[in-house]
Amino acid sequence: MADNNNCGCWTFLKPTETRCLNASNRELFPPSEARLSSDNLDPPTSTKTKSPRQLLQFTFQELKSATGNFRPDSILGEGGFGYVFKGWIEENGTAPAKPGSRITVAVKSLKLDGLQGHREWVVEVAFLGQLHHPNLVKLIGYCIEEDHRLLVYEFMTRGSLENHLFRRTIPLPWSNRIKITLGAAKGLAFLHGGPEPVIYRDFKTSNILLDSEYNAKLSDFGLAKAGPQGDKTHVSTRVVGTYGYAAPEYVMTGHLTSKSDVYSFGVVLLEILTGRRSMDKKRPSGEQNLVTWARPYLADKRKLYQLVDPRLELNYSLKWVLKVSQLAYNCLHRDPKARPTMDEVVKVLTPLQDLNDLAILLHHSRLSQQGRRKKKLEGTKSTKDSPLNIGKHRKDEIKLQLCK
Numbered sequence: 413m414a415d416n417n418n419c420g421c422w423t424f425l426k427p428t429e430t431r432c433l434n435a436s437n438r439e440l441f442p443p444s445e446a447r448l449s450s451d452n453l454d455p456p457t458s459t460k461t462k463s464p465r466q467l468l469q470f471t472f473q474e475l476k477s478a479t480g481n482f483r484p485d486s487i488l489g490e491g492g493f494g495y496v497f498k499g500w501i502e503e504n505g506t507a508p509a510k511p512g513s514r515i516t517v518a519v520k521s522l523k524l525d526g527l528q529g530h531r532e533w534v535v536e537v538a539f540l541g542q543l544h545h546p547n548l549v550k551l552i553g554y555c556i557e558e559d560h561r562l563l564v565y566e567f568m569t570r571g572s573l574e575n576h577l578f579r580r581t582i583p584l585p586w587s588n589r590i591k592i593t594l595g596a597a598k599g600l601a602f603l604h605g606g607p608e609p610v611i612y613r614d615f616k617t618s619n620i621l622l623d624s625e626y627n628a629k630l631s632d633f634g635l636a637k638a639g640p641q642g643d644k645t646h647v648s649t650r651v652v653g654t655y656g657y658a659a660p661e662y663v664m665t666g667h668l669t670s671k672s673d674v675y676s677f678g679v680v681l682l683e684i685l686t687g688r689r690s691m692d693k694k695r696p697s698g699e700q701n702l703v704t705w706a707r708p709y710l711a712d713k714r715k716l717y718q719l720v721d722p723r724l725e726l727n728y729s730l731k732w733v734l735k736v737s738q739l740a741y742n743c744l745h746r747d748p749k750a751r752p753t754m755d756e757v758v759k760v761l762t763p764l765q766d767l768n769d770l771a772i773l774l775h776h777s778r779l780s781q782q783g784r785r786k787k788k789l790e791g792t793k794s795t796k797d798s799p800l801n802i803g804k805h806r807k808d809e810i811k812l813q814l815c816k
Contacts, residue, residue, distance in 0.1 A: 468553030478508035522561035532634030547599030583723035595628030601754035656690030671748035678743025687721030
């Protein structure tokens with residue numbers, strides 16, 4: 413797989429999974445999205461999974477101090493797991509530091525009103541404890557003390573991709589969208605291409621975090637699941653995830669494969685391209701489901717540019733739109749076997765980083781050509797109207813109309 417040897421590594425700590433009955437469903441994350449759910453999740457067999465040595469074990473008091481007693485103004489976000497707080501710790505240790513100094517971290521605190529969050533907490537420690545890659549968020553440590561369950565991550569300065577696409581008035585620039593798309597693809601490719609494949613199962617814009625340089629990192633591994641091994645073609649599991657992102661065959665059958673993640677990636681590609689949410693009840697009927705609305709445009713090259721986020725105006729690459737639209741169409745194929753692998757997706761996206769055929773440059777070029785033609789046509793009116801000149805004038809008029 414692409415860059416596997418140089419950019420990521422695996423520590424073999426495979427969580428085995430079993431069924432645990434009568435667990436509550438995972439709540440919506442973020443609250444505006446409808447999450448697919450079922451009776452329960454598949455947690456590791458043991459809730460006392462031994463953590464890798466590189467993870468730090470914090471006390472609850474240390475994290476309480478690091479976040480200023482979990483004060484409300486330090487909240488970075490809220491999800492099905494619980495609240496995420498901003499905090500500060502000393503370098504090379506677990507001791508709390510003064511706000512604004514030393515190392516900034518994100519502290520995720522488990523809600524205390526259910527067992528399901530605990531199982532997802534264990535899954536997250538198990539997977540992020542063994543997976544290391546530039547496009548996966550780094551888990552620094554954890555706290556398990558009495559009823560307290562917390563996770564400590566590297567702090568991602570720019571927050572989630574969802575915030576930049578949908579919650580800010582200034583549109584995310586095209587160049588940043590390119591970089592984020594490739595980074596997220598590399599993260600998924602790493603998960604799928606390891607010696608023990610992992611299916612992410614909850615790929616969406618709110619789970620793609622951005623650092624100060626807009627490098628994308630996948631977060632929230634509470635729903636991750638070990639992929640099929642040996643001759644197995646899929647993993648049978650209860651359906652969890654988020655409406656609008658989950659692959660249709662997974663929703664209908666519970667058969668989970670890496671191609672389920674590829675479908676979700678295709679949905680996120682559409683969101684990045686269009687600036688629209690995967691599900692948006694505020695839009696007119698027929699436009700609320702992004703994939704349903706976009707399919708006819710993806711299948712017709714003449715309509716492709718109607719998909720582009722209008723807030724970008726003409727500040728995007730024409731070739732990028734063409735390639736990404738085709739890639740999204742392939743990722744969203746109804747037949748999972750016809751979808752590309754994430755390695756293939758990375759290969760398609762990589763050469764698109766250096767494109768400079770901006771639509772606005774083409775537009776200015778055409779306006780300039782039209783202006784020159786117009787001046788030339790106006791100049792011919794002052795000359796003697798010979799049959800030759802009249803014929804040439806008409807030809808120029810025809811060319812001008814064709815360029816409009």
